[in-house]
Amino acid sequence: MLVFVACLTLVTALVSGFLIITRSPTDLGHAGHSDTAQWMSAWKAGEIVALVRHEERCDRSTNACLGPADGITKLGSDSAASIGRGFVNLGMQQAQVFSSPLTRTMQTAQYMFGEEAVAQDWLEICGPTFRNDIAAHKTAQRNLVLVTHSGCISDFEKQTGYPHAIPAAYGSALLMRIDAKGDLKVLGILNPDAWAQFKKQ
Template identity: 35%
Template structure:
């Protein structure tokens, strides 16, 4: 018989509970939270559709939204004179001759959409004013905020949008980037080429939704075809 002070043999070999070090627990928890956050961002991110085909243009709902006066289109200025080898217009701070021709083609595309109920504004920079002039064939009113491209740009663009009037903004890549960033577009998709346009629909509550991007070479071809 065992005395009260004697442990049974199996007690000498019973396994002890093993606790993970606090650092290991912290790292594991941090990794789990990072994975959850990454998954959540991926599920809510916005992709920018290329509207350079009739099928994508039709699926986007752009034509109907434009007819309803529910669109903001942000057009980046045409090719800069100071970063291109081709001949420039009269001001070195402006755009190239090739850029002016591209802007004219964008203008033809906009005419196919219809500009009767559109408000047109430009950044005051020379390159954007010249682009706007060749798009519309006339001078366009300017606003300082369209050329500042800071974090307030998306809110100011939405505030400038009048009900049942489309809004055309001739602006800069940095401003287009700011708007796309606010809409959770990944960095690799936010780049915009010369004279390309980002189309955004705005509902009655002022909520914006990116419809897609149209690059300059496709403007006339796609919109002229869609208008038939």
């Protein structure tokens, strides 16, 4: 009996440790009504920052490329346009859009919103100050859409308690809330297929 209890305790500890080590932000595409209502309310208040990973890279795909070679694929541009419609349905009247200056991020932003985003070098470099850089660029009562890279999103996750999160998928958006006091809270991730559920506000 003691051996059984010891084994059960060990298995429980291993499973719990694995879940803690590999935890990722909540998948908002499968969140309950109250979680969805919470972040949508924060969007209306201009308190959301969305870290969006650029779309599918030409140099890592056999899909047709828009050109140039360091840009995104045609499939990626279609997905970016769909994600952009999701953001527009939420309302972009009180939102700023910044992008890393690299071709793949600038193209993603262009296909999302039909116009060039403001290029920001800090969205390419990222690193250990990335969380603070995001907070410093957030204007009160203005949502912020940042088109960036998986490595940058990973840097942010490490700095906010998710050191072993699943890598960001193409076009995924990591949402956070920065309230009037400047307090930052990670809300979760919206993958590209989740945007279709949000109708025009």
